[in-house]
Amino acid sequence: VPNLRFxxxxxxxxxxxxxxxxxxxxxxxxxxxSYGSGYKFINVLDIIENDFITHxxxxxAVKISEEVFNKNIVEYGDIxxxxxxxxxxxxxxxxxxxxxKVPATFGGFVIRGKRIKDYNPLFLNYLLKTSPSRKxxxxxSGGSTRYNIGQDTLxxxxxxxxxxxxxxxxxxxLLSIEGRIQxxxxxxxxxxxxxxxxxxxxxxxEIRFKEEGENYPKWEIKRLDSIAHVxxxxxxxxxxxxxxxxxxxxxxxxxxSGYTEEYNTTGETITISEGGNSxxxxxxxxxxxxxxxxxxxxxxxxxxxxxxxxxxxxKFHQSKIMSxxxxxxxxxxxxxxxxxxxxxxxxxxxxQKIAKxxxxxxxxxxxxxxxxxxxxxxxxxFLQNLFI
Numbered sequence: 001v002p003n004l005r006f007x008x009x010x011x012x013x014x015x016x017x018x019x020x021x022x023x024x025x026x027x028x029x030x031x032x033x034s035y036g037s038g039y040k041f042i043n044v045l046d047i048i049e050n051d052f053i054t055h056x057x058x059x060x061a062v063k064i065s066e067e068v069f070n071k072n073i074v075e076y077g078d079i080x081x082x083x084x085x086x087x088x089x090x091x092x093x094x095x096x097x098x099x100x101k102v103p104a105t106f107g108g109f110v111i112r113g114k115r116i117k118d119y120n121p122l123f124l125n126y127l128l129k130t131s132p133s134r135k136x137x138x139x140x141s142g143g144s145t146r147y148n149i150g151q152d153t154l155x156x157x158x159x160x161x162x163x164x165x166x167x168x169x170x171x172x173x174l175l176s177i178e179g180r181i182q183x184x185x186x187x188x189x190x191x192x193x194x195x196x197x198x199x200x201x202x203x204x205x206e207i208r209f210k211e212e213g214e215n216y217p218k219w220e221i222k223r224l225d226s227i228a229h230v231x232x233x234x235x236x237x238x239x240x241x242x243x244x245x246x247x248x249x250x251x252x253x254x255x256x257s258g259y260t261e262e263y264n265t266t267g268e269t270i271t272i273s274e275g276g277n278s279x280x281x282x283x284x285x286x287x288x289x290x291x292x293x294x295x296x297x298x299x300x301x302x303x304x305x306x307x308x309x310x311x312x313x314x315k316f317h318q319s320k321i322m323s324x325x326x327x328x329x330x331x332x333x334x335x336x337x338x339x340x341x342x343x344x345x346x347x348x349x350x351x352q353k354i355a356k357x358x359x360x361x362x363x364x365x366x367x368x369x370x371x372x373x374x375x376x377x378x379x380x381x382f383l384q385n386l387f388i
Contacts, residue, residue: 235293280322
């Protein structure tokens with residue numbers, strides 16, 4: 001029996017194989033000209049990017065005959081599996097089709113599990129995402145440069161399941177958590193849209209703050225190097241970085257490149273990515289960190305500047321900064337282009353008010369994001385303990 005259980009259930013769970021519940025079939029490989037219209041067809045992205053699949057959220061379509069469609073039909077409760085992947089960890093990922101009204105079909109990189117015995121579709125979907133199920137599926141995959149899973153292999157996968165009433169109870173409980181996560185994500189997206197609108201109105205001066213009923217002075221145009229020193233960081237070798245450490249290393253990407261026990265830049269610093277696919281990305285780092293060789297730091301901010309205002313202004317104009325990139329193989333932004341970037345500045349008092357409004361929204365987004373992280377942790381805990 002599992003570690004956690006609803007009190008009304010006491011029967012032992014039973015070992016089964018997927019072949020007791022599903023028969024397997026590979027998907028359609030149509031000609032290139034067939035795609036773009038016709039029947040909705042499920043591909044790998046539909047499997048990995050949705051909590052569950054419905055007709056409405058399927059991305060692709062394929063033009064096939066009614067006969068072919070009926071032979072490859074996907075109906076309510078069917079399970080879809082990712083057939084191959086470049087990494088063993090991703091092969092065999094699964095999802096469930098939960099549209100009772102409209103069927104679909106499926107592509108050649110997908111294996112369909114057609115229901116032959118009664119089960120709760122959501123329960124089986126959750127069960128196949130648990131660590132024991134994922135480990136068994138991935139361990140049975142084959143290949144070297146690309147990993148594959150076949151129909152026979154999926155048929156042999158063992159699962160431990162329970163009676164339908166308990167399946168339904170577990171599925172309903174986990175679905176309620178997912179609903180809370182979706183609601184929370186919607187709250188975050190709404191805040192982000194609100195902030196985007198506020199930034200546009202504030203930085204285009206459609207909204208102006210007043211002091212005792214009077215507008216603040218006109219905004220002035222300045223070059224970035226007149227209000228901050230643009231300093232390129234120092235590169236660390238991969239061998240000098242660890243997965244955990246005291247100080248993060250910010251380099252050319254959006255996320256840290258790793259961690260180190262030394263720092264070369266103080267906190268509360270604006271950075272701009274210098275090289276790579278995300279060059280021009282604007283970030284604000286609150287703690288001491290190591291600024292890498294593909295990252296610019298804005299240091300010695302002028303006394304008439306509010307640091308957080310400058311960050312919010314540059315973040316709003318991030319796409320313009322990214323347009324300064326040159327090169328194709330490994331794009332980069334040259335320092336001469338960054339230092340010449342034009343900024344329109346209000347007086348310090350108005351900067352302070354704008355920075356406060358936008359930073360308050362950021363703090364709210366951070367708080368709501370932490371709630372989502374906690375809900376996801378809760379979901380993972382229950383996935384580990386409500387199943388065997």
